Amino acid sequence: MPTYEYECKKCGQFDVFQNIKDAKLKRCPTCKGPVKRLMGSGAGIIFKGTGFYQTDYRSSSYKSGASSDSGDTTKK
16 A cells, blocks of 8 residues: 655645545544645665666677677686
8 A cells, every 4th residue: 555645734744654545644643633745756766686787688698798898718
């Protein structure tokens, strides 16, 4: 479920876990004051592992040619 940020006119900002289909909150759950939904920054992209490079998906013939040009005699 997504996290939505709201700003209460009386008590400040808070986050709420809501289903996408749920209606926006109109009142603060703490003080019952009026609230406004804020524009969320969204989730950042998280890359895990050794990395993602343009050369990760090159053909084996390209890789062997590149390794011979650089003087690298080890195969990966």
